[in-house]
Amino acid sequence: MNEETLPCSEKLAFSTSKEAKAAATVAYYQHGTKLKVYLCKHCGLWHLSSE
Ligand SMILES: [Zn+2]
Numbered sequence: 001m002n003e004e005t006l007p008c009s010e011k012l013a014f015s016t017s018k019e020a021k022a023a024a025t026v027a028y029y030q031h032g033t034k035l036k037v038y039l040c041k042h043c044g045l046w047h048l049s050s051e
Pocket of ligand 1: 006008009013040041042043044045047
C-alpha cells in the first residue's frame with residue numbers, strides 16, 4: 001500500500017478535459033478568474049491552474 005499523499009490531493013479533479021473546461025468557464029464567469037486546464041501526471045485526472 002502506498003499511502004503517500006499526492007501533491008494534488010487538495011485540488012479539484014475532473015475525469016475529462018471537457019468537465020474541467022466547463023468548471024473553468026464557470027469560475028471565469030463567477031469570479032473573473034482565468035484558469036488553465038491540465039492533465040495531471042500524478043493522478044491522471046484533470047485539474048485547474050490559476051497560474
Ligand atoms: Zn492530480
